[in-house]
Amino acid sequence: xxxRIDGHTILIGLMATPIRHSMSPTMHNTSFVKLGLNxxxxxxxxxxxxxxxxxxxxxxxxxxxxxxxxxxxQKVLPLLDKLDPVAKMVGAVNTxxxxxxxxxxxxxxxxxxxxxxxxxxxxxRGEKMTIAxxxxxxxxxxxxxxxxxxxxxxIFNIKDATWANAERNVxxxxxxxxxKAQLFDLADQDAFKCEIADSAIYCDSTGVGMKPLEDxxxxxxxxxxxxxxxxxxxxxxxxxxxxMTVAEEAGVDHVFNGLGMMLEQGAEAFKLxxxxxMPVDDIxxxxxxxxx
Numbered sequence: 001x002x003x004r005i006d007g008h009t010i011l012i013g014l015m016a017t018p019i020r021h022s023m024s025p026t027m028h029n030t031s032f033v034k035l036g037l038n039x040x041x042x043x044x045x046x047x048x049x050x051x052x053x054x055x056x057x058x059x060x061x062x063x064x065x066x067x068x069x070x071x072x073x074q075k076v077l078p079l080l081d082k083l084d085p086v087a088k089m090v091g092a093v094n095t096x097x098x099x100x101x102x103x104x105x106x107x108x109x110x111x112x113x114x115x116x117x118x119x120x121x122x123x124x125r126g127e128k129m130t131i132a133x134x135x136x137x138x139x140x141x142x143x144x145x146x147x148x149x150x151x152x153x154x155i156f157n158i159k160d161a162t163w164a165n166a167e168r169n170v171x172x173x174x175x176x177x178x179x180k181a182q183l184f185d186l187a188d189q190d191a192f193k194c195e196i197a198d199s200a201i202y203c204d205s206t207g208v209g210m211k212p213l214e215d216x217x218x219x220x221x222x223x224x225x226x227x228x229x230x231x232x233x234x235x236x237x238x239x240x241x242x243x244m245t246v247a248e249e250a251g252v253d254h255v256f257n258g259l260g261m262m263l264e265q266g267a268e269a270f271k272l273x274x275x276x277x278m279p280v281d282d283i284x285x286x287x288x289x290x291x292x
Contacts, residue, residue, distance in 0.1 A: 004032075004033065004038070005040060006038070008038055009038050009039065009040050010038060010039045010040070010063075010064045011039075011040055011041075011042065011061065011062075011063045011064065012028065012039055012040070012041045012042075012063060012064050012065055012066060012067075012273055013041070013042055013043070013044050013058070013063060013065075013066035013067070014041070014042070014043045014044065014066060014067040014068075014069065015044050015046035015051070015054050015066050015067070015068055015069070015072060016043075016045075016046065016067075016068065016069030016070055016071075016072060017045050017046060017047040017070075017071070018045070018210075018211055019043045019044070019045050019046075019069070020043065020045070021210075021211065021237035022043050022069075022237075023236070023237075023259070023262060023287055024041065024043065024067060024262070024266060025041050025042060025043050026286065026287070027262075027263065027266050027278075027283050027286075027287060028041035028266065028270060029041050030282075030283060030286060031270060031278045031279055031282075031283060034279050034282060035274075035276055035279065037274055037276065039064065039273075039274065046072065047071060047072070048071055048072060048075050051072050051075055051076060051079065052079055055076065055079040055080070055096075055103070056079075058096065058098050058103060059098065059101050059103065062098075063098055064097070064098055064273050065095065065096045065097045065098050065103075065269075065272070065273050066095075066096045067094060067095055067096075067266075067269060068093055068094050068095070068096060068105075069094065070135070070136070070137075070207055073092040073093055073094055073107075073135065073136025073137070074091060074092050074093075074135070074136055074165075076093050076096070076105065077091070077092075077093060077105065079103075080093065080096065080103045080104065080105045081102045081103045081104065082102065082103070082104040082105070083104070083105045084104060084105065084106040084107070086106070086107055086110075086143075087105045087106050087107040089143060089172065090107050090110070090136075090139050090140045090143050091139060091165065091168070092107055092109075092135070092136035092137075092139050092140060093105030093106065093107055093136075094106070094107050094108060094109050094136065094137075094140070094265065094269070095107070095108055095268075095269040095272060097272050097273060106268075106269070106272060107136075107140045108140075108265040108266075108268035108269050108272075109136070109137045109140035109141060109144075109261070109265050110140035110141050110142075110143060110144025110145070111144060111264070111265065111268055112261045112262070112263070112264035112265025112266070112267075112268060113140075113141045113144065113145070113203075113232075113234075113261045113264075113265075114144055114145065114148050115264035116256070116260030116261045116263070116264050117230070117232075117260075119260055119264070119284075120254070120256070120260070122230060122254060124145065124150055124200055124201050124230070125148060125149030125150060125151075126149060126150075126151050127150060127151060127152075127199075127200035127201065128150075128151060128152040128153070128154070128198060128199045128200055129145055129150050129152070129153045129154070129199055129200065129201050129202075129203065130153075130154045130155075130156070130192075130195045130196045130198075130199040130201070130202045130203075131153065131154070131155055131156070131202070131203040131204075131205055132155075132156045132157070132186060132202075132203070132204045132205065132206055132218050133156075133157060133162075133204065133205035133206040134155060134157045134162050134163075134165050134166035134169055134205075135162055135165070135205065135206070137205045137234055138155075138205030138206070139165060139169055141203060141205055141234075142155060142169050142173065142181075143169065143172060143173065143177075145179075146173040146177040146179035146181065147177055149178075149179075150179050151178075151179060151180070152179065152180050152181075153173065153179055153180070153181040153182070154181075154182050154184060154195040154199070155169060155170060155181060155182070155183050155184070156183075156184045156185070156186045156191075156192055156195070157183065157184075157185070157186055158185075158186045158187070159185055159187070166183050167183060169181070169183075170182065170183045186218070192218075192219075192224070193221075193223075193224050196219070196224050196225065196229075197224065197225075197226060199229060200228075200229055200230065201229060201230040201231075201232060202219070202224075202225070202229065202230070202231050202232070203232040203233075203234065204217075204218055204219075204232070204233050204234065204235070204243055205234045206218065207235070208235075208243075209233055209235045209238075209241035209242050209243055210235040210237060210241075211237070214238055214241075214242070215242060216242060217241070217242035217243040217245075217246055218243070219243060219246055219247075220242075220246060221246070222246050222247075222249045222250035223250070224246075224250075225246070225247055225250040225252050226250075226252075227250070227251045227252060227253055228253060229252060229253070229254070230252075230253075230254040230255075230256070231243065231244065231247035231252050231254070231255045231256070232255075232256045232258075233256070233257050233258060234257075234258040234261060235257060235258055236257045236258040236259045236262055239257055239259075240257070241257060244256075244257060259287055259288065262287075263280065263283060263284055263287060264280075266278065266283075267280050267283075
């Protein structure tokens with residue numbers, strides 16, 4: 001790192017909390033080295049309180065941009081100058097690009113999720129999906145999956161501040177795609193079990209299972225799952241989440257953490273910042289080797 005940083009190095013950030021577990025700095029900095037690009041990527045512990053000053057710092061420091069993660073993906077919207085059409089529809093941003101002081105927000109989570117399944121030769125188009133969560137990542141996944149051809153979607157959410165967003169997601173999906181979406185209260189465990197049992201994929205897009213909730217899962221009963229389905233946890237630290245352990249106990253064929261999604265959404269962001277393709281195969285080998 002020291003050998004390649006000079007007075008011309010361009011800074012890119014990652015703003016979230018918690019964030020010290022992130023593999024994004026490894027992924028992006030390794031890619032910069034492999035492609036000979038004079039960029040550096042750093043992680044910053046930023047929550048909602050610090051976010052306005054941090055976003056202004058992108059402009060003030062002339063940073064090329066930043067990734068945005070929990071809990072900032074929706075809070076960042078009014079702080080930006082422009083939104084990509086998909087980000088506007090999703091109502092969340094995970095990538096900011098700075099063009100001479102003009103900050104544009106994008107979301108790459110949904111495409112990252114779908115590409116990560118394609119990387120495993122899995123296709124959920126025409127299938128039913130059950131998903132928990134309707135925050136920034138969940139919304140991006142839900143809308144992208146619907147647009148890409150998921151036939152039916154059951155969204156479960158707690159009745160908190162994100163419930164209205166979940167209602168909005170269902171409305172967008174039903175009005176603008178061929179997917180049929182329904183919203184359920186996560187407290188209704190009978191419905192939760194029934195919908196998962198009838199699905200080709202269950203995805204947890206919440207932070208449950210990630211620090212400080214490493215020992216928690218929304219599904220603790222293996223009987224919720226069936227062998228032929230996909231169970232996908234967007235959390236990747238720890239590498240094996242409590243949800244994944246339950247799914248493996250149920251004998252589920254395809255169980256994933258969020259590393260694949262993180263890789264592919266990162267590749268989309270990398271292209272936005274640099275105009276270059278991330279060396280995805282090389283980075284996948286590094287990330288997944290480190291995950292073992």
